Amino acid sequence: METVRIALMGGGTVGSAFAELLPLHRMRFEALGLEVELAKVLVRDPSKSRPGIPSRLLTDNPAGFLDDVDVLVEVAGGTTLAGDVVLQALERGLPVVTANKALLAERWDELRPHAEEGNLYYEASVMAGTPILGALQSLWGNQTLEVHGIVNGTCSYLIRRMEEGATYEEAFQEANKLGYLEADPNLDVGGIDSAHKITVLGRLTVDPGLSWEKVLRRTRGIQHLTPQMLRQARAEGYAIKLVASLYPEQGQWVAAVRPVRLPESHPLVTMGSGRNAMIYKGDPVGPLVFAGAGAGGGVTASAVLGDLYRALLGTPGHLPIPAAVPVPAQAIERLEEV
């Protein structure tokens, strides 16, 4: 039996759920000839007790954290320390599994060579447990035409609950309890988290060099939406949703995030209410719809664990598309911005 030692950076919502899920897979790992063990867990406050994590594994010291381990799982978030630890691991040749879309979007120049080598696994970073990255890679045989998605669970949940009559504050507290919020919830409601995710998707689908700064300039959030606006739209047969899109505009691929008004029959409304949904349009495959849970501890940890299996089996991580794909002459669907 070969022992695989995991360094887990982050023991919060996702990290604790991952630590709880891991032992349930012991027999499946053993069938692969592997004994997979949680070796160390890096957190800010090691005195805090955490479900699934024995306190003897906790440390707040990043020095030596990567010594004597075989895989890094990074679910701490942020772009500074998490980025440095991830890059150190990759430079040592360790496979890295991460759910950190902010890091992927914002420090791509440093991460890209490692992603191209197949050492970076990040299914959990977009739509959490709904496996969109693997699906998009399987669609490389198509000419991508456009992509539209509800990719932030918090905003999707807030909008649904406000449509149902909750106040913003009530809905926000519920989303917090469900483990949906980023450490800085302004990233959720300001559209930035969706922008991180569409940037990650864009590099996998249309352009490996898609610029984060350009996406950020085309990003708006939901802070100006009121329960009255949402309910009025419904009364008129429409729904307002925060949508992240990739589409052609004046000979360039554009990625943008903004609230839009959609007919109630639109698949993003019927499939994406309170959760995540994405429409991919390609030639020759046509339109495809993906939908499911896009946030929460267990949901996200399941995708982290799926990536761990891939890493242990020697399957490459998530590769960016090798070169930018041709830009279609025009967008198919024009969404009405609110």
Ligand code: NAP
């Ligand atoms: P969280 O509950 O805030 O947990 C973050 C963990 O990282 C905590 O254990 C924290 O330590 C630790 N940490 C943060 N900064 C650190 C630092 N500088 N040094 C050492 N430890 C540090 O966050 P989460 O919801 O689990 O999310 C983690 C990551 O997964 C983020 O990148 C997030 O975007 C991504 N993600 C989350 C979800 C979701 O639904 N929650 C879904 C998909 C992706 P303490 O506990 O001591 O503070």
Ligand code: HSE
């Ligand atoms: N805060 C994120 C969301 C977590 O609400 O979608 C999942 O990435």
